[in-house]
Amino acid sequence: MILTYDSVNYMRTAQLKVRDLLIYQFDKGNLITHSNIQTLPDDILRDIYNDEYDDMMIDMANLKAGNMLNNIDTFTAANVYSHKNLDRFFEFIINKYDLINEFFNATDWETLSKKLTVILLTMKANDPTIFNAKMVKCITENLRLTYIFHYWYQNDRSEEKLDESVKAFITKIGFPFGLE
Helix, strand or coil, X not given: CCCCCCCHHHHHHHHHCHHHCCEXXXXXXXXXXXXXXXXXXXXXXXXXXXXXXXXXXHHHHHHHHCCCCCCCCCCHHHHHHHHHHHHHHHXXXXXXXXXHHXXXXXXXXXXXXXXXXXXXXHHHHHCCCXXXXXXXXXXXXXXXXXXXXXXXXXHCXXXXXXXXXXXXXXXXXXXXXXXX
């Protein structure tokens, strides 16, 4: 098996949560959530594992029986598959709601924030596992902080305002060192 994805986080998650690892499948505009690796359809497992399918199935049997796995990394590929599908889902959402144009054409944060709130609440209602309260808050805050710098770039570009914004951002993220 060759992984071409930054898989360290996905590997550790698959190792530690293998018995209750959510697996996401994105198909024709729909995000499907499988409650665990054992419920992933066989055709997808075959696509993920190819030549390693038979070895994976040995560990799948071990997993289903509650036994130790032969290889703790067996289900990393399925977790990478899952997160690649989440990436495709987010790309779909960005395109569906034309978020890039909304962001770049916004004249102020308040207007953009109102539009984003409607979109994110819709997403939260449709996909509450992904768009939980914490995720919605993180997305909103990341876009707000990005918008501050975008607005500066489009309208001001003064070093003083940039320094002020950078210092506020560093303070917000709790950067541990003082700025000179």
